Amino acid sequence: MFGPDITFLGVEAIDIADTSALTKADVVIVGAPFDGGTSYRAGARFGPSAIRSTDYLPHDGSRPSLALGVDALRDINVVDMGDVEMFSGDIEKSCKALEDTVSTIARHDAIPLILGGDHTVTWPNVTGIANAKGFGKVGVIHFDAHADTGDINFGSLIGHGQPMRRLLESGACRGDRFIQMGLRGYWPEPETLDWMAEQGMRSYEMTEITSRGFDVCLEEAVALALKDCDGIYLSVDIDVVDPGSAPGTGTPEPGGLSSRQLLDAVRWICYKVPVWGIDIVEVAPGYDHADITALLANRVALESLSALAKRKRDGSNDDSWKTKPLLEGR
Amino acid sequence: MFGPDITFLGVEAIDIADTSALTKADVVIVGAPFDGGTSYRAGARFGPSAIRSTDYLPHDGSRPSLALGVDALRDINVVDMGDVEMFSGDIEKSCKALEDTVSTIARHDAIPLILGGDHTVTWPNVTGIANAKGFGKVGVIHFDAHADTGDINFGSLIGHGQPMRRLLESGACRGDRFIQMGLRGYWPEPETLDWMAEQGMRSYEMTEITSRGFDVCLEEAVALALKDCDGIYLSVDIDVVDPGSAPGTGTPEPGGLSSRQLLDAVRWICYKVPVWGIDIVEVAPGYDHADITALLANRVALESLSALAKRKRDGSNDDSWKTKPLLEGR
């Protein structure tokens, strides 16, 4: 919607109405330039264009991963359908348009990779997946500094949060399969925490993550999300990372993950378990410096794509690449 | 709505429901932290708090004007009612709340000075004035780089523009009493210009202003706006000033007025003719540098208040202060 019409790092553009293109696609990039739900700093509407284009390498539709030995943009069929038209002043209509798009993609067995936008978009995203795959069949892994689960009430984070409520209330995702990683800070208030507990949600606050270890918590989270579910939806709010490495976001909260931790976690999930959809949200370029936040989000996308490509090629059982020297066996 | 609860430079806070306070007030500051209508860079929601607090002088409710020899914050009764609650995701409801507030103030014969927010707010502002003073009785002087008069259609400036249409269509302000100063650039398209011409609007593009002289055009504009009208509404989009002096705005357009020209124009209008309402809009602090845009907007407010104070004290017929040495007669 904003700026020139480009695709993610130069991958092929498709028209969402083109069924045959969808049928062939493994992953469909979707822009969701909506920030009407932000309670504080707006600007995530420019997230999709920033994430698509922020890179120092040529926009040539090729990204060979050093770590995984795959070139996701070539080894699997990654296409970009452009932005869904989402006027920030009209949440209902915008979310419906996005939900329909995601459903269409999921029904063609492609994986939607949605570039937000503010965190509101996870509501239509997961609903769209559920429309295609069945209500209650998708587990959600949600990286975020904030729980995003408030009841509607302007003046706090819960502009974004109300949609999450509607998501769980609709049954698209079971509350006890909605797993949060990286929460911290001073929100929400007890009433909302009670509501979250009632839904059976499982939320890993940074204190628990630090005390028990990130890898331990992550494995536990993924196992839990997949119990009785058939696939995972992965939602990455860039503010889960410490503001030092991700300043360009609407509501930065100190004390987060390192960018290394996030990249490794996203890669591991996409490699190990079936992922049905992904979003990367809350990149607000107006507050970024030297594009480091947009670049991080771009790499979150590439890590997930690369892991999907490796999973498709090699399966997910062999973890020896984690310690294998880069050039060994060439 | 955002940040701590402060008033404009420390003036008295009032409750909008307090009739006796309104009755005594000459000017009521109103925050309109809404940016749901922005078509490009958002962030004007932080305009009210930035304009209220950006100053290097103490927030002590006193600002003696060197140029005019008045202390507006003391010589007239300037009060601050805080922000109207305006969720950026709900234009209709937010605008209605603002309109009601402005009507209430105008009905008490106080002058509302509205701190935006994006330019959408001028629609409820002028309508609110018209509710109190009579439809078709208020002329509008509109400083802006953009005409803001498009029909609804996302993807261009006309998110802001559609409200302006509704303003003219409602008859709150007559089209031929809606005068624009400082337009430039490459918008709108001919259809919208035709519509503007049909309304009888008068728009001064920078080419005409440069060729004929700013002062000449300004006098002509004010005379026109007041024909058959009883008062003026003054709307200042900070982007009328060149981006060099006002970078912190959503849609900067090179080639604008100098900040000196804008300050002098605002002062002159508020001193010479009856002003019923004022807004200062499109200050987006996230794109500002060293607070110079917020500071400029703060000074636009102070110049208008100072001129209102001088007009109340001395009348508006004596312009000798323009050339009188600062210390003469002390």
Added chain:
Amino acid sequence: MFGPDITFLGVEAIDIADTSALTKADVVIVGAPFDGGTSYRAGARFGPSAIRSTDYLPHDGSRPSLALGVDALRDINVVDMGDVEMFSGDIEKSCKALEDTVSTIARHDAIPLILGGDHTVTWPNVTGIANAKGFGKVGVIHFDAHADTGDINFGSLIGHGQPMRRLLESGACRGDRFIQMGLRGYWPEPETLDWMAEQGMRSYEMTEITSRGFDVCLEEAVALALKDCDGIYLSVDIDVVDPGSAPGTGTPEPGGLSSRQLLDAVRWICYKVPVWGIDIVEVAPGYDHADITALLANRVALESLSALAKRKRDGSNDDSWKTKPLLEGR
């Protein structure tokens, strides 16, 4: 002193002369907007207003801690007395005014939480505590990249440092109970180190912290500070954190703690041992980006307040909250 008159996140304002308010208070926020002691980049005078107001949540006097399950701003009586008047050009007078204020608060058995300002303020702060609690009775835990212990001599860090000398020389704090955490870099020179050794100081440089482990060093430090002392004074120079996460400070030194480490350390100290006073210093907003340094300092304050609240409510013996799932038991 600078900008509008606001309190820390909206807590109640009190007058320092109001004895009954002091008597009821658990913690009193004190602004110390002084940067006359800075040897390099000034600007910490704006620290108090930045730390008080930088947050994306409403300034409503409520901050429920996710990690600790308390709402410090409600569960204990936190009030804000505003800024002590400290002209940066007059160190002696400014420090005396601050010392008297801190003494007054400490004598009423409230905990002063001082928002600096440059590190000079720790001298009057600790002296003020000692005035109330007894000389030699307070141990100091000092988080900092720099030792701040030089003899007076312009052109290096020792503008700040000289007061620290006077603090130890006065006996307000015993040298061997002044514990430093996080030192690194290339200052001070051997003569000053010798002087520090003579005082019996214990300084943990980053090399020792990295080699032996931060938690090990921290526990050792706290135990040492409390030997023969009855309470702890906690002084946090924000530059102890790596410049990537805390760029907005006067003398950034690469290779520091992560923001997560600092937040956890502050929380642990305030929960486990009796704390008599706290300061957070050297936040220089003019060098910040996207407010991340001010936000970190705000969170250091909130972590300490939350831990004080939890200590007051639950005692300090049960550490099970460190690994307890967030929603467990709701």
Added chain:
Amino acid sequence: MFGPDITFLGVEAIDIADTSALTKADVVIVGAPFDGGTSYRAGARFGPSAIRSTDYLPHDGSRPSLALGVDALRDINVVDMGDVEMFSGDIEKSCKALEDTVSTIARHDAIPLILGGDHTVTWPNVTGIANAKGFGKVGVIHFDAHADTGDINFGSLIGHGQPMRRLLESGACRGDRFIQMGLRGYWPEPETLDWMAEQGMRSYEMTEITSRGFDVCLEEAVALALKDCDGIYLSVDIDVVDPGSAPGTGTPEPGGLSSRQLLDAVRWICYKVPVWGIDIVEVAPGYDHADITALLANRVALESLSALAKRKRDGSNDDSWKTKPLLEGR
């Protein structure tokens, strides 16, 4: 060469080898992403992509000019051939590639509009024009703070300047038809000025422009450039504008033109006299703020295109549009 493959504001892309497309074109946009000639701050290599894409309006190949009543991107045939491959480390080869491209365009009677890059590119640009139109037949109007005419010698501005020497020495442009506007500051040294005088150059320093009037000097300059010449080459170094409105450039020099003056001058030249080629150079986005310099350069391009369109449609004899009200006659 850098970033995604986009065209200027969405105009049609062409292949430089496509003769029929060139034949139909009125103006061909050419990117020259070269900054190997910069003597100080580099970064102009990102100028082409910044100038092409920096706008808040949709990239839809339409820009109706308010001032001129034309839509240059539709009324004349403006196309974009992308970037010439110019490695910044190889001046000779890069300039030759650009010269050949410009020649090809000029031979098809289209006007090349070159987006720099540093000012080195004017050498191949004018040579390319001369190849097509005849040596000594093109007059140059050169807006710049700097004379750019030094002999080769690293450590000063003359990295850019040496090519200008070769341009004049080659006879592509006669020295006495190379007219400079806006010079100021402290370069070059007397030897170079002597050389310039020997060439018969005419350089308008800001003192003369201020004393005699910009419009007077501009008319004189254009008349002089066209004497015995058949067409004009217009070269715009963005640093001719004051650094307040154009900070994003390599060698900013205080005391320049206002952005309004530059826009009006470019428009007037392109409307009044035959222009054979245009370049806009020295936009260095890394030093820009809120994109205001890139936006100004984008508007310099649009003003020149709009004036070319108006000239083609209406001829250049009627200046009444300068004072005509915007909506008059609609």
Added chain:
Amino acid sequence: MFGPDITFLGVEAIDIADTSALTKADVVIVGAPFDGGTSYRAGARFGPSAIRSTDYLPHDGSRPSLALGVDALRDINVVDMGDVEMFSGDIEKSCKALEDTVSTIARHDAIPLILGGDHTVTWPNVTGIANAKGFGKVGVIHFDAHADTGDINFGSLIGHGQPMRRLLESGACRGDRFIQMGLRGYWPEPETLDWMAEQGMRSYEMTEITSRGFDVCLEEAVALALKDCDGIYLSVDIDVVDPGSAPGTGTPEPGGLSSRQLLDAVRWICYKVPVWGIDIVEVAPGYDHADITALLANRVALESLSALAKRKRDGSNDDSWKTKPLLEGR
């Protein structure tokens, strides 16, 4: 005092104690890195190093002026004595050190060119001149947005102002020969204006300057300053320029002069009348963007030096250079 030991653009360094060097000098550059008097944003302590070194040309002790045809750094003897040691926390001592330095220079009939520092430094500067030339014999031309004449009272501009009072009260400069250009805004209050009137000061507010014309006011000001005086002291607060072109300053006030106006005024004064001393103050690099404010201050210094050189070489009676073409007569 801060950063490496460099001289102004590479001119010769001298030791202030070296009498023979002083005797030979025409102009002595003096750094006054003091910002202890700032009432708001500090940082002017870094002004001297920024003004000395901010330039894109080599630091080679040569700056041929295009406008004046002189190379001040070579044609007259300009030397740099480094910084006076001025601890920002000790106004009295720092000012005394500066005053003594200035006196020494002036007694050797050299012109001190002082690089501030905040505006406090004008007090010792003018006093130092008066010590050498006689009390009441120097007229002051003071470019500034602010009057800087308050009585001492923290919390407003009058930290800087009190020294100006002491300057006039001491008789070093007669009140009626202290002329101010460029004032604007909302300070000081009536009591201070009354005091200024009592001193016989003449202050040109921007309204008068705009209404009557800058050149007219400037000529009048200089004539007035020289009545019964033998020389001029020129004090340039960079905030006299509009914040768009000079954002890097402590208390920016919108609506100022253009940078072109300031440069021309400084040049004209130094060329036309005897100047005994100059200061350039309030450059705060921490708030600058792309160094444009430091660069402007550097050019103010170079314009004054160039005009002094031209005056020395040619006398001051021939103004034909204002309209002479740059290359004419070479």
Added chain:
Amino acid sequence: MFGPDITFLGVEAIDIADTSALTKADVVIVGAPFDGGTSYRAGARFGPSAIRSTDYLPHDGSRPSLALGVDALRDINVVDMGDVEMFSGDIEKSCKALEDTVSTIARHDAIPLILGGDHTVTWPNVTGIANAKGFGKVGVIHFDAHADTGDINFGSLIGHGQPMRRLLESGACRGDRFIQMGLRGYWPEPETLDWMAEQGMRSYEMTEITSRGFDVCLEEAVALALKDCDGIYLSVDIDVVDPGSAPGTGTPEPGGLSSRQLLDAVRWICYKVPVWGIDIVEVAPGYDHADITALLANRVALESLSALAKRKRDGSNDDSWKTKPLLEGR
């Protein structure tokens, strides 16, 4: 080459032609202000001046290391020969000049510490070392996010990379003694990896480093680099550190080392094994914030110098300083 003529933190300047000065030197600082090889953001030409001067401590030629108890700038003979003249537009000539300089230094048994500049400079640096010490006798430890080993082809990283190829192909350094630490991301493509494997290179990608541990990998790398070699060349591309702590670089890649890890690694290598040369490259100040990247590079230099000094004084066998309390034994 850019800005004033300063030395690294005030150490003694020498002339490269002064044989006796070279003979006495332990370490010679060399500026290599070349960025003609950058494939994306330029600006590393300003690296040498930024690294030399960015520090808040006085430029007095003294830096006592807290961690190591040495003052490298005094304990060993560190001198600065200034910049090699390297025009960014001429790679061959610039690299030859640098190579000759490095050879000269190495032949005098001093250690060259080269401040880049882009990574191209490592080619002449290592070749220069090999010229003096023998081809194939130096092992290289290369900290970098990128492999820098491409074949020539503009449009990707391989502007820098081609020289690395020539370095290995020349035999100056054996391919199997060229060890890389910290690689990550999506470059180079398989053909280049194959070429690297053919050379026998050993590259530690971040995945291996994270999985096996940084210290383990580092020890292994150093042992490997020294096998059959007599000395180490240490090349530090600042982008090996995460962009959060090192934003000011040309091609930032998320997920890097912490600044603490890099500082400790550099220190350890320079202390434990014979180092023959060092470079620190790719600092691009134009993209930095609050100078944190330049400051980090300055500290990388100081850590290496301090470790060299400690090695010279104490030998390299005693690691007890790693855990010894700072003040113990004073």
